[in-house]
Amino acid sequence: MKSREGHIINIVTVGISLIVLIVTLYPIYYCLINSLNEGKDAVSGGIYFWPRAFTLENYAIVFRTKNLLGSFAMTVLRTVVGTVVAILGTSLTAYALSNDKLIGRKFYIVFGLVTLYFPTSVVYSYLLYSQIDLLNKFLVYILPNIFQFYYIVLFISFIKELPSALIESAKIDGASEFVVLFRIIMPLSLPIIATIALFAGVWHWNDWFHPAFFITNEKLMTLPAVLMRTMSLSQAQQELQKVISVTSSAAVTTPESLRYAMLVIAVAPITIIYPFIQKYFVKGMMIGSVKG
Amino acid sequence: MQKKTTKQRGIRQNFREFARQWRLQVMIIPAIIFFFIFSYIPIFGLLNAFLNYDLTDGFFGNSWAGLKYFRELFHDKDFYLALRNTFGMSLLKFAFTFTMPILLALVLNELPFMKLKKLTQTGSYLPHFLSYVIVVTLWIVFLDSGGPINDLLLRFHIISKPINFLTNSKWFWWIGVMIDCWQESGWNAIIYLAAISGISPELYEAASVDGAGRLRKMFSITLRSITGTIGALFVLNMGNLLSGGPVGSNFNQSYLLGNSFNHETSYVLQTFVVNTGLNQLRFSFAAAANLILSVLSVVLLFGANKASKKTLGSGIM
Numbered sequence: 245m246k247s248r249e250g251h252i253i254n255i256v257t258v259g260i261s262l263i264v265l266i267v268t269l270y271p272i273y274y275c276l277i278n279s280l281n282e283g284k285d286a287v288s289g290g291i292y293f294w295p296r297a298f299t300l301e302n303y304a305i306v307f308r309t310k311n312l313l314g315s316f317a318m319t320v321l322r323t324v325v326g327t328v329v330a331i332l333g334t335s336l337t338a339y340a341l342s343n344d345k346l347i348g349r350k351f352y353i354v355f356g357l358v359t360l361y362f363p364t365s366v367v368y369s370y371l372l373y374s375q376i377d378l379l380n381k382f383l384v385y386i387l388p389n390i391f392q393f394y395y396i397v398l399f400i401s402f403i404k405e406l407p408s409a410l411i412e413s414a415k416i417d418g419a420s421e422f423v424v425l426f427r428i429i430m431p432l433s434l435p436i437i438a439t440i441a442l443f444a445g446v447w448h449w450n451d452w453f454h455p456a457f458f459i460t461n462e463k464l465m466t467l468p469a470v471l472m473r474t475m476s477l478s479q480a481q482q483e484l485q486k487v488i489s490v491t492s493s494a495a496v497t498t499p500e501s502l503r504y505a506m507l508v509i510a511v512a513p514i515t516i517i518y519p520f521i522q523k524y525f526v527k528g529m530m531i532g533s534v535k536g
Numbered sequence: 537m538q539k540k541t542t543k544q545r546g547i548r549q550n551f552r553e554f555a556r557q558w559r560l561q562v563m564i565i566p567a568i569i570f571f572f573i574f575s576y577i578p579i580f581g582l583l584n585a586f587l588n589y590d591l592t593d594g595f596f597g598n599s600w601a602g603l604k605y606f607r608e609l610f611h612d613k614d615f616y617l618a619l620r621n622t623f624g625m626s627l628l629k630f631a632f633t634f635t636m637p638i639l640l641a642l643v644l645n646e647l648p649f650m651k652l653k654k655l656t657q658t659g660s661y662l663p664h665f666l667s668y669v670i671v672v673t674l675w676i677v678f679l680d681s682g683g684p685i686n687d688l689l690l691r692f693h694i695i696s697k698p699i700n701f702l703t704n705s706k707w708f709w710w711i712g713v714m715i716d717c718w719q720e721s722g723w724n725a726i727i728y729l730a731a732i733s734g735i736s737p738e739l740y741e742a743a744s745v746d747g748a749g750r751l752r753k754m755f756s757i758t759l760r761s762i763t764g765t766i767g768a769l770f771v772l773n774m775g776n777l778l779s780g781g782p783v784g785s786n787f788n789q790s791y792l793l794g795n796s797f798n799h800e801t802s803y804v805l806q807t808f809v810v811n812t813g814l815n816q817l818r819f820s821f822a823a824a825a826n827l828i829l830s831v832l833s834v835v836l837l838f839g840a841n842k843a844s845k846k847t848l849g850s851g852i853m
Binding site: 247249250253254257258260261264265267268269271272274275289290292333336337339340341343345346347348352355356358359361362365366367368369370371372375376387388390391393396420421422425446449450451452457468469471472474475503504507510511514515518519522525526 | 550553554557559560561563564566567568570571573574575576577578579581582594595640643644646647648649652653655656658659660661662663665666667668669670672673674675676677678682684687718722726749750751775792806809810813814819822823826830834837
C-alpha cells in the first residue's frame with residue numbers, strides 16, 4: 245500500500261540525495277577532466293563533462309619536476325613514519341591504561357583528557373619548537389604528532405572488549421607485559437590498529453599547517469604546502485616558474501592546468517583507497533562517539 | 537592508632553604493587569612526557585600575557601607586566617574587528633553546519649533504495665578526507681570570476697556580470713558556511729545515522745497502526761529519538777564555537793582565503809593572534825588575545841554543559 249505522501253517523500257529524498265552526490269563529487273571530477281585537457285585550450289572555458297583536447301602533458305611536467313617529486317616523496321615519508329610511530333605509541337599507552345590495576349590510572353586519563361579541551365595557538369608551539377630546536381627539521385612532522393588522546397581512548401575501548409582470560413593465561417605462563425602487548429594484544433587489535441593508522445595516515449598526508457609554519461627548507465616541503473603556495477593563480481605562476489622550467493612544453497600547458505594536475509595527484513591516493521577503507525573510519529567514528 | 541597502621545600498610549602495599557607493575561608504568565612515561573611538552577607547555581605559554589616578552593627571552597618573558605597588554609588590547613581597533621568577525625562567522629557556521637548533518641541523516645533514512653543510500657553516504661563523506669588546502673583550492677577554482685559557478689549563473693541569466701566572490705567581504709562568511717557544509721555534512725551525519733539505526737522498529741509499527749504517515753513518523757519518532765544525541769553533540773561543539781562550530785574552520789579559512797579585500801569580514805581572533813605574534817613579534821600582546829579566546833571557549837563549554845544538564849537532564853561531564 246503506497247500513499248501519496250509516501251510517493252512525495254520518496255521523490256524528494258531521492259532528488260536530494262542525487263543533488264548531494266553531484267555537488268560533492270563533481271568538483272573533484274571537474275579537476276580531473278581539466279587536468280587531462282591542454283591548458284591553452286582550457287582558457288576558452290566550457291570543459292564540464294569530458295576533456296576537449298586530451299593530453300597527459302600536465303602530469304608529465306609535474307612528474308618531471310624535481311621539486312614536486314621531492315615534495316611528493318617527503319609527504320609519503322612523513323606519512324609512513326608518522327603513522328608507524330603513532331601506532332606504536334598509542335598501543336603502548338592504551339595497553340597500560342586499559343589495565344584497571346594500574347596505579348595512577350585516573351590521573352593519567354584526566355591528564356590526557358585535558359589536552360582535548362585546551363587548544364592553544366601556533367604561536368606558542370613556534371616558541372617551544374624554536375627552544376627545543378625542532379624548527380626546520382623533519383622531526384617537527386613526527387614528534388609533536390605521536391600521540392592523540394582520542395586515538396588512545398579508541399584503542400582502550402577496543403582492548404576492553406577483548407576476553408581478559410587471554411591476557412591472564414599468558415601472564416600465568418610467565419609472559420611479561422611487553423610480550424603480552426606485542427604477541428597477543430596487537431595481533432588481536434588489527435581492526436582498531438587499521439582504523440587509527442588510517443586516521444593518522446590521512447592526517448599526515450593532508451597536514452599543511454606544520455610545513456607552512458615550521459619549515460622553510462624547500463627540501464622538507466610536503467605536497468599540501470606546495471599546493472598552498474599555488475592556491476591563487478598569480479602565486480601559482482611565480483611558483484611554477486620557479487620550480488618548473490616551462491620551456492619546451494609551454495605550448496600546451498598553463499599554470500592553471502598544472503595546478504589541476506597537482507590537485508588530482510594530491511587527491512588521488514585517498515580517493516582510490518577510500519572505497520575499501522571507509523568502513524574502518526565509520527567504525528572508529530562510532531566507537532569514539534559512544535565512548536566519548 | 538589502628539587507622540594509622542592500616543593506612544601505612546596501604547601505602548606500603550601500593551608501593552609494592554607499583555614496583556611489581558613497573559613495566560606498565562614505563563609504558564605510560566612516553567605519553568606523559570609527550571603531553572607535558574607538546575600540550576601543557578604551550579598552554580603555560582599563555583602566561584606571557586602577564587609578562588614582558590622579548591625576542592631574546594626563552595619561553596617566558598623577563599618581567600612582570602600586569603594587565604598592560606590587556607589594556608593595549610582593549611584599545612586596539614583590529615581586536616574588536618576580529619572579535620566581531622569571530623562571533624559572527626562562528627554563529628553563522630554553527631547554525632548551518634550543526635543542522636545540515638541532522639537533515640541529511642533524516643533524508644538518507646527515508647530513502648527508498650538501500651543502494652542509493654549507501655552510495656550517497658559514502659560519496660558525501662569523501663570530502664572529509666581531503667586537506668583543507670585542497671578543498672580551498674577547489675573552491676577558489678569554482679568561485680573564480682571566470683569559474684563554473686559564475687558561468688552557470690550567467691547562462692541562466694541570474695546575474696548579468698560575474699561576481700568576485702573571493703575579493704568581496706560581503707561573501708566571506710557565506711563561503712565559509714558553504715565550504716564547511718560541503719566538506720563535513722556527510723561525515724557528521726554518521727553519528728545521527730547510527731543513533732537512528734538504534735531506534736526500535738516496534739515504535740514505527742505502533743505508529744503505523746495508529747495511522748501515522750511517514751512525515752509524522754519522521755518527526756515524532758525519528759527526530760524525537762535522536763534528541764539526546766543532538767543535545768550531547770550540541771554541548772560538545774559549544775566548546776568549539778569560537779573556532780567555527782562543529783567543523784572548526786575559522787583559522788583555516790581566514791588564513792588561507794583571507795586577503796586585503798575581504799579583511800573587513802575575514803580577520804578573526806585566531807589570525808589576529810598569529811599575525812600579532814608571529815608576524816609583528818608582539819608575543820605578550822598575542823598571548824593576551826589568545827588567553828581571552830581560550831577562556832571564552834572554556835566558559836562556553838562549561839556553560840553549555842550546565843544548560844544541557846538543566847534542560848535535557850544530562851550533560852557530557
